[in-house]
Amino acid sequence: MSLLRVQDLTKRFGGLVAVNDVSFDVEAGEILSIIGPNGAGKSTLFKLIASFLKPTAGRVLLEGEEISGLKPHIVARKGVVRTFQETTVFKEMTALENVVVAHHLRLKAGLLGVYFASPRARADEASFRASASEILDYLGLGHVKHERARNLPHGYLRALGIAVAMAAEPRVLLLDEPFAGMNPEEKDRAVRMVRGIRDRGITVLLVEHDMPSVMRISDRIVVISFGTKIAEGTPEAVRNDPAVIEAYLGAEDETLGH
């Protein structure tokens, strides 16, 4: 059984069909990218998978269990966790504190005031700090652990957003444009980081415009155009697919990395 199954998903906004009967499977341990020209429906598809939006039709299954329609935090608790284009870190906290807080939030959402004052919270604190520290080391952020987030360069801030998501112990991590706005060095580091996440046994789904990085990193690619899936396959197959080349013609800011 596939880890994640996207089945006949459709999302309409009024008269606009943003996602049109899209189906694909995600296998455990793979890195799968969703690409497509601007406005193709990639973000909408991502929001449907993480249950930030309710599908008009179709469903999403995690190991055969329907997760579409559940609240996003329930879906996150089941292991499908999404990062955001805009980083969602607390700028005045250090990198370590941000990941520790993410651990607390994961376990105690809803009871925060009571929880933070409890002896249990102090006991958890030590184990959360150890785990947060390990995640930061693993993602290559060990040396900036004690820096305030607001002092971190863009690439590190994005990586910290991913570290925060990792605190939720995802089985499937949805990365929203992880390479956006990065310089080549930052992209190299981010590519290694995403591979490292996969090597930890986490399945990675990403939406990305940066074609060279997508081609380097993906095991498989799903291509969306005008809400419809037009191709699916290895980077090599997708890059040479006439329907994909056609869809990208005229998209000035994007190339297929030829």
Ligand SMILES: Nc1ncnc2c1ncn2[C@@H]1O[C@H](COP(=O)(O)OP(=O)(O)OP(=O)(O)O)[C@@H](O)[C@H]1O
């Ligand atoms: N909340 C919404 N209400 C109405 N229309 C929406 C909404 N969200 C997205 N759309 C429309 O749905 C279509 C798909 O948008 P979406 O953001 O999913 O595309 P995308 O492929 O992620 O684009 P980009 O690459 O530019 O981020 C677009 O026409 C967009 O205007």
